[in-house]
Each structure stands twice: as structure tokens, then as C-alpha cells.
Amino acid sequence: MTLERIQLEHVPANIRIYATLFRDVANADFLHSQLLARNPDFEYAFVDASSVISRFHLLSAVYAAVNALVTGSLRTPNVHSEIVVSLNVNNNIADAYRRWGIAPGKTKDLIVVKVVAAPEGAASTGTASSPARTAQEPDDEQQSLWTHLATHVQGTPSDLTDANLAPLTDWSKVRKYYRLNGVPALAGCKDGEEKRRQEEKLAVMGMALKGL
Template sequence: MSLQTLHLEHIPQPHAVHIFAFKDVSNASYLREQLLAGNSDFEYAFIDASALVSTAHALAAVHQAVHNLLVKQKLRTRNVHSEIVFCLSPNNNITESFRRFGISETTTSLVCVKVSSRENPISAEETEIRLQQAVKGLPAQFNDEFMAQTTDWAKVAKCYKTRPGSNGVVTEQLELEVLGKMVMRAVG
């Protein structure tokens, strides 16, 4: 099973996070259309993996979005899944965050996130089946090796106004700079 289920610290137990990665995605345009149409069967955070520097980068956005939902009880976007994509952004422009970090018609590497809750329980198995039916691509492990293979360093540098990483290797300094910009926007 390529899907991973995580229980993030300081997040109540019913809020499991199911994460699945895909490479060689060929139907990104269709998936994006379903999201824009508000199709509830496609209520996932579809993140373009080329804009991510590490698993910690993705998980920081997931944690912030669930925190906004449960603690602040205020989302800036339609649901916790779109909030995850928004939380990746270093600024408060929702449209720009979807354009830079969300699925686009040219996305070929994808990280899919589904947050389960008491109100909307979904098992890891059910999530995996639904995603494998919806996404035309090859399942991949959600890990830092996958991130290193898919990251578009020029895109990351442009999004976060940083220096590009070298040779596809995330440096601790670059990762901290990206995470710091996300956090500063969240608290600012």
C-alpha cells in the first residue's frame, strides 16, 4: 500500500491524515476540473509535488490547515483540503496559492491529502481505492526521496523568493527558509 496514514501531534485522534503520492499523472486536467466544479467525490488536497521541498513542507501545511479548522475554527477557503493548499503559500492571495501549489493542467507529480474526521470518517483503504480509481498515474511513496525527484527548484525559488536548491537536494537551510515564510504568513 502506497498510501500513508498519519496522526499529527496536537491534532485530535479522529483527524487522521491520509497521504498518497503519484508520478507520471496523465489526467491532471480532469482532476482540476472536478475540483473547480465542487465535485464532493474529489474533496482532497491535490498538491503539485513540484512545488514541495520535503515531506515536512507538506505536513506543515496540513497541520496548519487542521489547526485553523479545529482551534481557530476559521478557514479562509472552502474546506480543510483547499486550506492545505492555501497554507503552503507565503502570502495571503488564495488564488495565487492555488495556481502555484495546487494541481494544474500540466501537473505530472501529485501529492493527495485526505483529512478524516469524526464528522466525515474515511478509512485509509477507502481513500486508496478512490484515489487509484480517480488518478491516472503511478503510485509513489510519499517520502523525501520522491520529493527530491519531483521538486522544481526554480519554481520553489520563485514562489518563496529564495535561492534555488542545488542538484535536487534540499538543504536544511532552504527547508527552514520555506517553512519560516509559511509560518510568518500564518501568524502575520
């Protein structure tokens, strides 16, 4: 199982986040159609890995979406679509789906994120205890999510690591989406690793500002 549970800082205890990566996905059309049909069994965030830079980049979007869920300021139908929209640098939702969402016929490598929000009461009773265990048995939940994904996504499951994500990034696309071409701050740095870090920061900043 490559589906991992991700514990982010400052996320309420009743919210659980899972994510994984599928390489060489063959049935993007099918997955896309399930999203369009609003099939409740396919409430996942499907993110095209070619427009994602790193885990930090992805998790920034996940956090923004979860924060919108918690504060009740979602701009899209659910937290999963919100993740895709959070990756955008402006408020154009259709554009965000097109650029970062799953695209039939195009998406090859797919990041899947699932956010489960358990009912408030279950987790919030014990304030001092760690958020690990709740009434819903997260282990079962993780297993059943994984079973569902493994049967319906036709692709090679991979760990969602920076090492696995880096080679999938289509930089010409990313630079265009995040307006990274001709940025003075990047002009001075030649070093590849350092430049990549700077570009990542700029992308995350663009997402946080949302076209302000």
C-alpha cells in the same frame, strides 16, 4: 497501497490524515475539473509535487490547515483547499491554487492529501486511550479512499518519502515562490545538503508568517 495514514503531533484524535504520491499523472485536467465543480467525492488536497520540497514542508502546511479547521479559522471552503493555501507565503488564495494546486496540462507528479474529521463525540469519550481506533473503522476508510483514488487518478502510485519527493522539486520555482534568492543566510553555505535544509526552514518560516 501507497496511501499512508499520517499521525501528526498535537492533532485531535478525531482527525485522520492520509497522503500519497502519484507519478506521471495523465488526467490532471479531469481532477482539476472535479475540484472546480466542487464534487464532494473529490474532496482531496491535490498538490503539485514540483513545488514541494519535502515531507516536513508538506506536513507543515497540512498541520497549519488542520489547526485552522480545529480553531474554526479556515479562510477557504474546506481543509483541503486550506492545505494548498497554507503553502503560500502570503494571503493570496488564487495565487496559491495556481502555484501549489493541481494545474491542468502542467502537473505531472501529484501529492494527494485527505483529511477526515470524524464527529467529535466518537473519539473524545475515551480520553486516556490511544487515538488509533474510532467508531468509523479507519482501516475500511483507508481502503475505500485508496480504491477511489486508484480508479480516478491515472498515474503511478509511489510512497510519499523524502527520497521520492526530492527529485521532483523544481528548485527555480520553489526559490521564486519562497523568495530564497539572495538571502544572506544562504550565502555562506556551499554544502548542498546543508543548504537544502536551510532553504526548507526558510520556506516553512515564510508559510508560518504569511507575509507578516
